[in-house]
Amino acid sequence: MKLVLQFFQKLPEELAHSIALKSLKILYSLNILSFFAPKIKQNKFQFLGMEFKNRLGTAAGLDKNGDYIDALGALGFGFLEVGTSTPLPQSGNAKPRLFRVFSENAIINRMGFNNKGIDHLVRNLKKAKYNGIIGVNIGANKESTDQTRIDDYLTCFKKVYKYADYIVVNISSPNTENLRDLHNSDQLTQLLNSISDLSKTLLNTKPIFLKISPDENESSIRRIVKEVEDSIFSGLIATNTTVDKTLLIDKTYHEFEGGLSGMPLHNKSNEKLELIRAINKDMPLIGVGGVIDNDSYNKKLKCGADLVQIYTGFIIKGPKILSEILN
Ligand SMILES: Cc1cc2nc3c(=O)[nH]c(=O)nc-3n(C[C@H](O)[C@H](O)[C@H](O)COP(=O)(O)O)c2cc1C
Numbered sequence: 001m002k003l004v005l006q007f008f009q010k011l012p013e014e015l016a017h018s019i020a021l022k023s024l025k026i027l028y029s030l031n032i033l034s035f036f037a038p039k040i041k042q043n044k045f046q047f048l049g050m051e052f053k054n055r056l057g058t059a060a061g062l063d064k065n066g067d068y069i070d071a072l073g074a075l076g077f078g079f080l081e082v083g084t085s086t087p088l089p090q091s092g093n094a095k096p097r098l099f100r101v102f103s104e105n106a107i108i109n110r111m112g113f114n115n116k117g118i119d120h121l122v123r124n125l126k127k128a129k130y131n132g133i134i135g136v137n138i139g140a141n142k143e144s145t146d147q148t149r150i151d152d153y154l155t156c157f158k159k160v161y162k163y164a165d166y167i168v169v170n171i172s173s174p175n176t177e178n179l180r181d182l183h184n185s186d187q188l189t190q191l192l193n194s195i196s197d198l199s200k201t202l203l204n205t206k207p208i209f210l211k212i213s214p215d216e217n218e219s220s221i222r223r224i225v226k227e228v229e230d231s232i233f234s235g236l237i238a239t240n241t242t243v244d245k246t247l248l249i250d251k252t253y254h255e256f257e258g259g260l261s262g263m264p265l266h267n268k269s270n271e272k273l274e275l276i277r278a279i280n281k282d283m284p285l286i287g288v289g290g291v292i293d294n295d296s297y298n299k300k301l302k303c304g305a306d307l308v309q310i311y312t313g314f315i316i317k318g319p320k321i322l323s324e325i326l327n
Pocket of ligand 1: 170
């Protein structure tokens, strides 16, 4: 396994990512993935009327199009989150746009919601065999602004709500221009109201989460929590990547454009998680950011997460991180 990881570390980032996921899919379709998959202790968890196989899931971005649902599910994750998906397919930002900083267990990315569009994702959700919980993370196309941006979320919501176990409204990618403005009061109220109205019209009963940025200050977090409490949203996912690259020791990356994830993000996202939990002791919370081992996973739970997600840790350590964390 160590040799395989070293091989992937030598490949260009996006190629490594794509080959790794495609290999998992091939092993799965040959029915031999279980020989390589870590053996995970059973640890079921009931949450918001759903049964999770365990509390560790994939974070959005790992499987943007739902192309790898069954293979990732077979690795032993307690749940999967697919997306971010947008109404129209889009190619994302120019390459290179993904940078691994192995020495600090970190990644910087400026992918820009590259994805095959919501219809492709829905087709994959319909044919998935995975019997665990699947969340669907939705976003807006690059060209959309103001009302068309809100319409993008509504379009995606309508198309996925029947096939998702929970839905995530992602306003926190730093790589789509002005998307994070949706954290601001007026825009957020408008977005939450529009989605709430649609959800009621559709008689949707699936939980809805808002995924937020770690770069918001305390008063903004307090306001967002209040807005979510007053809406039909169930809770929050904290957090997305940070734009503060000075959290890295290696100064080479300080001026890089993009969002930072992995170990350097851990404290910052935990602070937001703890703050939200202190404001509302009951709000359903999914914690994400910087989980790379059992300690950092337990810390998320301690800070108030009901469920935990990983992305960077999985890329850096491979599937063995599941047994390291869960067993
Ligand atoms: C390459 C890459 C792509 C990502 N794409 C998305 C995305 O499409 N939607 C989203 O909500 N978050 C996305 N994220 C953020 C992750 O879901 C997660 O919130 C963040 O990476 C922090 O978790 P980590 O430290 O475990 O990676 C992406 C992260 C990375 C590294």
